Amino acid sequence: MNKTLEQLFNFLYPIFRKWGLGYSFSSYLSLVLNIIILIVLTYTIYMFFRFLFVTAMAVIALKTKTKFDDLIISNKTVIYIAQLIPFTLIYKSVPIILERYDYWEDIFGKLVGVYIVLLVLWIIRTLLNTTQDYLKHIPRYSDKPIDSFIQVIMIVLWMFGISVIISKLFGISQKEMLTILGAVSAIIILIFRDTILGFVASVQVAINDMVRIGDWITMDRYGADGDVIEINLATVKVRNFDNTTTTIPTYSLSSDSFHNWRGMLKSDGRRIKRHILIKAGSIRFLEDTELDELQKIELIRPYIQSRKAEIDRYNRANAVDKSIAINGRNMTNLGLFRKYINQYLHLHPGLNKNMIMLCRQLQLTAQGVPLEVYAFSTDKRFENYEYIMADIFDHVIASVKYFHLEVYEMPSESNFLDYELPVRKTKGTL
Structure with missing residues (x-):
C-alpha cells in the first residue's frame, strides 16, 4: 500500500x-x-x-x-x-x-x-x-445493571486510549506511561473514588440481586420512593410516585439500608396493618338486654349464642353472684367488636384467606386502646390496595357505635366552646 x-x-x-x-x-x-x-x-x-x-x-x-x-x-x-x-x-x-x-x-x-x-x-x-x-x-x-458494566469497560478503554494519545503527542513510550500512572496512582484513586466505589457496589448489587430495574424501592435518606429506572456505575435513578426523579449514589445501596418491595409484589398479598383508637372509657361489660340486641347482627349471632350459653353454664356451676357485673365470666363490647371485625375480614372478597388475617388489640396508649386490622389484600396494585383498605376501615369506623364504643379523637375548638362551665354559688348570692 x-x-x-x-x-x-x-x-x-x-x-x-x-x-x-x-x-x-x-x-x-x-x-x-x-x-x-x-x-x-x-x-x-x-x-x-x-x-x-x-x-x-x-x-x-x-x-x-x-x-x-x-x-x-x-x-x-x-x-x-x-x-x-x-x-x-x-x-x-x-x-x-x-x-x-x-x-x-x-x-x-x-x-x-x-x-x-x-x-x-x-x-x-x-x-x-x-x-x-x-x-x-x-x-x-x-432488570440487570448492564449500564454499570458497560461504563466500567469504557472507562478502562478510555484510560488506555488517553495513554496512547499522550504517547503519540509527546513521544512517550507505553512503558514510561505506566510508570507515570503508577506514580500518580494515589491521585487517580482519589479522582475516581466514586467510580471505584460505584463499580464495587454494582458488582455486589448484581451478584446479590439486591436491586433490579423496575423494582419499587424506598430510601428515606434520599427521599426516594418509587421505581428504579436506571442503574449505572455512579448513580441509581428512581422515578418517584409523584413523577419526580431521585438520584442515589450506587455505593449507597451497599452501605445504607433501603426497602425493596419486590418480595411483596411477588407474594400472594399486600399487607394491611392499620389501627383505630378506641376510647378506653367506653369499654365495659355487656348486660343480657344488650346481648339480645347485638344478636340482631348476623355475623356474630352464632358466636353470641354459643358464648352466652357457655358463660351461663360456668356461672351457674360456680354459683357466681351476678349482682355485680365483674363477678364470674362476662362478655365485653370490645371483645364482641373484635370478633365481629374478624368475621367481617374473613368474608371480605378483597382479602387473601390463605394468609394471616386477624383483628388484634395493641398496647394501651394515652389516646386509648389501639385495635389493629392485620390482613393481606389479594390485589397489590397501589390504587386498588388503597381502595380495599379504605373500604374495610369505612366499615370498621361506622360499626363502632353499634357496640356502644367510641373512637378517640382530639378535641376541637368547638368542643371547648360548647362546654358549659358549672356556675359556682358564692355567699351572698340570691
Whole structure:
C-alpha cells in the first residue's frame, strides 16, 4: 500500500521540474494538488464503503430475526467503521505528501493518529451500546445493571486510549506511561473514588440481586420512593410516585439500608396493618338486654349464642353472684367488636384467606386502646390496595357505635366552646 501511495503522490513533482518550474514552486504546487487528490480520494472511498456497509447491514437486518443488526444500524456503527478506512489512508499518506515538510508532517501525523484512536474508541462504544440495548430486550437481562458494566469497560478503554494519545503527542513510550500512572496512582484513586466505589457496589448489587430495574424501592435518606429506572456505575435513578426523579449514589445501596418491595409484589398479598383508637372509657361489660340486641347482627349471632350459653353454664356451676357485673365470666363490647371485625375480614372478597388475617388489640396508649386490622389484600396494585383498605376501615369506623364504643379523637375548638362551665354559688348570692 505504501508503494502505491508513493507512486500516486510523487509523480507530479518530477513533471513540474521537467516543465522548468522552480524548486519551491514545484514543491508547493505538487503539495496543493496532492492534498486535493487525497481529499477527493478519501471522500470517494468513504462514500463507497458507507454505501456498501449500510446496504449490506440493511439486507442482513431484513433477512434475520435478531434485533442485534437493527441496533447496529440505529447506533451508526457501520458509518463510523466506514470513516476508519479513509482516515487510515490519510494516516499513511501524510508522511509521503509532507515528506519535505518535517514540521507539518509531525503535527498532522499526530493529529490524524489521535483522531483514529478516538474513532476506534467510538466504534467500540457503539458496539457496547448495541450490546447493552440488545440485552435489555431479553427478559433474563432486562432488570440487570448492564449500564454499570458497560461504563466500567469504557472507562478502562478510555484510560488506555488517553495513554496512547499522550504517547503519540509527546513521544512517550507505553512503558514510561505506566510508570507515570503508577506514580500518580494515589491521585487517580482519589479522582475516581466514586467510580471505584460505584463499580464495587454494582458488582455486589448484581451478584446479590439486591436491586433490579423496575423494582419499587424506598430510601428515606434520599427521599426516594418509587421505581428504579436506571442503574449505572455512579448513580441509581428512581422515578418517584409523584413523577419526580431521585438520584442515589450506587455505593449507597451497599452501605445504607433501603426497602425493596419486590418480595411483596411477588407474594400472594399486600399487607394491611392499620389501627383505630378506641376510647378506653367506653369499654365495659355487656348486660343480657344488650346481648339480645347485638344478636340482631348476623355475623356474630352464632358466636353470641354459643358464648352466652357457655358463660351461663360456668356461672351457674360456680354459683357466681351476678349482682355485680365483674363477678364470674362476662362478655365485653370490645371483645364482641373484635370478633365481629374478624368475621367481617374473613368474608371480605378483597382479602387473601390463605394468609394471616386477624383483628388484634395493641398496647394501651394515652389516646386509648389501639385495635389493629392485620390482613393481606389479594390485589397489590397501589390504587386498588388503597381502595380495599379504605373500604374495610369505612366499615370498621361506622360499626363502632353499634357496640356502644367510641373512637378517640382530639378535641376541637368547638368542643371547648360548647362546654358549659358549672356556675359556682358564692355567699351572698340570691
